[in-house]
Amino acid sequence: MVVQRVRAWRERAGIGAAELARRAGLTRQALHRVETGAVEPGIHTALTLARELGTAVETLFELAPGETLAEPVGDAPAPGSRVRLARVGERTLALPLGAEDSFTWAADGVAGPPRPDGALPVTPTGDALALAARTVVVAGCDPSLRLLAAAVPGAAGRVLVRSLPSEEALRTVARGEAHGAAVHLWDTGTGSLNHAALDFALGPLGFSVHRLWTWTQGWMVAPGNPRGIRRAADLAGRGVRLANRPPGAGSRVLLDAWLAEAGVSPADVGGHDRLVASPAEVARAIRAGEADVGVGPQAVAAAHGLDFVPVQVEPVELVVPAAHARHPALAALLAAAASPALHAQLATLGGYDPAGAGQVTLVRPARRSA
Structure with a gap:
C-alpha cells in the first residue's frame, strides 16, 4: 500500500479541500478518496497535487515500509500471489510463480493490489532485491x-x-x-x-x-x-x-x-x-x-x-x-x-x-x- 500525506500538507498550507480539488482538476469526492487512502492516484494526479502543494511527489506519497514497486510481466499476479523479481536494465520486473513452480522455487515476495498506473507493490522477502540485480x-x-x-x-x-x-x-x-x-x-x-x-x-x-x-x-x-x-x-x-x-x-x-x-x-x-x-x-x-x-x-x-x-x-x-x-x-x-x-x-x-x-x-x- 501507499502512505499518503496529502491532507496534512493541504491543511499546513491553509488550502481547503474544494480549492485544492479545483486546482488539481479533481472532483471533491475524488480528492477525498485520495486523502483517505481509498484509491492510489495516477502519475498525473500525483504530480499535479505535489505542484499545487509546493512539494515533491515523494513527500506526499511513499510505499509502506518494506514494499518495493515492480512491473508485472506475463499474467498479472493477483494480490497475495507469490512472485519472483528480476532487474532488467532500469526496470524491476515481477514474474508470477505458476502453480507448479510454486512448489519448486522460493518466492522473492508477495504482490499487493496494483496501482492505478499499473505498478505492482511487492513485499520482498530477505535479500530479494539484491538477488533481483544478479x-x-x-x-x-x-x-x-x-x-x-x-x-x-x-x-x-x-x-x-x-x-x-x-x-x-x-x-x-x-x-x-x-x-x-x-x-x-x-x-x-x-x-x-x-x-x-x-x-x-x-x-x-x-x-x-x-x-x-x-x-x-x-x-x-x-x-x-x-x-x-x-x-x-x-x-x-x-x-x-x-x-x-x-x-x-x-x-x-x-x-x-x-x-x-x-x-x-x-x-x-x-x-x-x-x-x-x-x-x-x-x-x-x-x-x-x-x-x-x-x-x-x-x-x-x-x-x-x-x-x-x-x-x-x-x-x-x-x-x-x-x-x-x-x-x-x-x-x-x-x-x-x-x-x-x-x-x-x-x-x-x-x-x-x-x-x-x-x-x-x-x-x-x-x-x-x-
Missing part, C-alpha cells in the same frame, strides 16, 4: 533451459526461465522484459538460424548470438507409430490428427517448411488449427490419444514415452542485446552451457549435441534509426 531472465521454449538455469552456481547469480515460443521470446527481449532469448528459428535457405528474423524482431538493437546446442527435431508419434507417419505427406487426407504449435514457434516454422516442400496444404491436415503452448503440451496430447502426431524435439518425445521419427538437426542459440552482454550471471550461464556436467545431463535426454556451446556465432552492431 538475476538473468531467459525466454524460450526448450525445456532443457531449466537444466541450464539449475547449473549456474548461486554465487554467480540466478537464471529465471520464461517459457515462450521463439518469436515471442525475441519480442519479449525487445520490450525489455528479458535479458536473452533462446531461439530455434530455422532458415530453409541457409540451413541455419534465421538472422533476418532476429533483425526484424530486435530492430535497431545491437545483439550477439551464442550457441547453446543443437537438437534433433522430427515427428513425435504414439508408441509403435500406429499411423505409420514418416514424412509430411503422411499427414494429408488420412484422418491423421495433428497437435500444432502457434505461428512464431520454431517447431511451427519447421512444420510449415516440411508441408510446403511436400506440396501439402495445411487445409488438408487435420488439427492444423489446434494450437498448444509448448513441445511438452504436444507430447501430452499425443500420449493422451487426443492427437496422432506433432513436431518436436527427440528429448521431449522420449520424456513422454513416445516414439520419434527424426527429420533434421537444428541449432538452439541464445540472443542477447548488447545492453546486457556484461551481466555477470550471463557469463555464468554461458560457462554452465559449456560445462561437462551439463553435457552429461543433456546426453541422458537424447537428441542434444552441445558441441561449441557458449561460442559466439554472430555479433550485430546497433543500427541507427532512419
Whole structure:
C-alpha cells in the first residue's frame, strides 16, 4: 500500500479541500478518496497535487515500509500471489510463480493490489532485491533451459526461465522484459538460424548470438507409430490428427517448411488449427490419444514415452542485446552451457549435441534509426 500525506500538507498550507480539488482538476469526492487512502492516484494526479502543494511527489506519497514497486510481466499476479523479481536494465520486473513452480522455487515476495498506473507493490522477502540485480531472465521454449538455469552456481547469480515460443521470446527481449532469448528459428535457405528474423524482431538493437546446442527435431508419434507417419505427406487426407504449435514457434516454422516442400496444404491436415503452448503440451496430447502426431524435439518425445521419427538437426542459440552482454550471471550461464556436467545431463535426454556451446556465432552492431 501507499502512505499518503496529502491532507496534512493541504491543511499546513491553509488550502481547503474544494480549492485544492479545483486546482488539481479533481472532483471533491475524488480528492477525498485520495486523502483517505481509498484509491492510489495516477502519475498525473500525483504530480499535479505535489505542484499545487509546493512539494515533491515523494513527500506526499511513499510505499509502506518494506514494499518495493515492480512491473508485472506475463499474467498479472493477483494480490497475495507469490512472485519472483528480476532487474532488467532500469526496470524491476515481477514474474508470477505458476502453480507448479510454486512448489519448486522460493518466492522473492508477495504482490499487493496494483496501482492505478499499473505498478505492482511487492513485499520482498530477505535479500530479494539484491538477488533481483544478479538475476538473468531467459525466454524460450526448450525445456532443457531449466537444466541450464539449475547449473549456474548461486554465487554467480540466478537464471529465471520464461517459457515462450521463439518469436515471442525475441519480442519479449525487445520490450525489455528479458535479458536473452533462446531461439530455434530455422532458415530453409541457409540451413541455419534465421538472422533476418532476429533483425526484424530486435530492430535497431545491437545483439550477439551464442550457441547453446543443437537438437534433433522430427515427428513425435504414439508408441509403435500406429499411423505409420514418416514424412509430411503422411499427414494429408488420412484422418491423421495433428497437435500444432502457434505461428512464431520454431517447431511451427519447421512444420510449415516440411508441408510446403511436400506440396501439402495445411487445409488438408487435420488439427492444423489446434494450437498448444509448448513441445511438452504436444507430447501430452499425443500420449493422451487426443492427437496422432506433432513436431518436436527427440528429448521431449522420449520424456513422454513416445516414439520419434527424426527429420533434421537444428541449432538452439541464445540472443542477447548488447545492453546486457556484461551481466555477470550471463557469463555464468554461458560457462554452465559449456560445462561437462551439463553435457552429461543433456546426453541422458537424447537428441542434444552441445558441441561449441557458449561460442559466439554472430555479433550485430546497433543500427541507427532512419
